[in-house]
Amino acid sequence: MATTIKNKTLSGVGNLIKLLPTGTVFTFQFLNPVLTNNGHCTTINKYLTSILIALCGLSCIFSSFTDSYEDEEGSTRYIIATPKGIWPSPEQSSSVDVSKYKLRVGDFVHAAFAAVVFSVVALLDDNTVQCLYPEFETNEKMLMMVVPPVIGTVSGSVFMLFPNTRHGIGYPPSSQSQGDTK
Numbered sequence: 001m002a003t004t005i006k007n008k009t010l011s012g013v014g015n016l017i018k019l020l021p022t023g024t025v026f027t028f029q030f031l032n033p034v035l036t037n038n039g040h041c042t043t044i045n046k047y048l049t050s051i052l053i054a055l056c057g058l059s060c061i062f063s064s065f066t067d068s069y070e071d072e073e074g075s076t077r078y079i080i081a082t083p084k085g086i087w088p089s090p091e092q093s094s095s096v097d098v099s100k101y102k103l104r105v106g107d108f109v110h111a112a113f114a115a116v117v118f119s120v121v122a123l124l125d126d127n128t129v130q131c132l133y134p135e136f137e138t139n140e141k142m143l144m145m146v147v148p149p150v151i152g153t154v155s156g157s158v159f160m161l162f163p164n165t166r167h168g169i170g171y172p173p174s175s176q177s178q179g180d181t182k
Contacts (some may be wrong), residue, residue, distance in 0.1 A: 021168070024059040025121065028052065032127050039130025049131055053122045060118045064111035066168035067101055078169055081107060106162040113155050120151045
């Protein structure tokens with residue numbers, strides 16, 4: 001019993017780590033200080049920061065619908081999950097079972113929580129707060145300290161209920177990761 005709870009907890013933490021694409025978060029962390037002028041914004045900085053947050057948020061959502069697999073030749077193929085299977089479709093002679101890559105409810109749950117978690121990371125970043133809503137930092141300091149752990153806990157719990165089975169861009173293809181864990 002204790003082992004099962006421990007495994008589910010560690011799996012939930014692992015899914016939380018996989019939730020946000022590291023490239024997207026790195027891009028945000030790299031560009032945000034530049035676009036916010038280290039929190040000292042003009043009007044153009046506010047627009048550029050808002051565009052960056054929106055594009056990175058969309059990237060997090062999009063990545064929830066990507067997957068990868070290894071074809072017969074050993075090449076990694078990156079795909080987008082669709083209601084009927086995958087896009088781009090593999091060749092007719094391929095032995096890939098496209099039905100296991102169909103969209104599932106969990107994909108939409110992951111996309112929604114990816115957006116929420118990224119929003120918390122982005123909107124509570126010091127430079128973003130100082131740029132977009134500087135009065136918030138002084139008036140709502142306690143809220144800024146409480147929201148991230150609460151969102152992290154809720155997200156971790158949701159990912160225990162809806163474990164991520166996608167292996168999107170930047171993660172090992174399905175056949176490799178399934179073979180290593182079994």
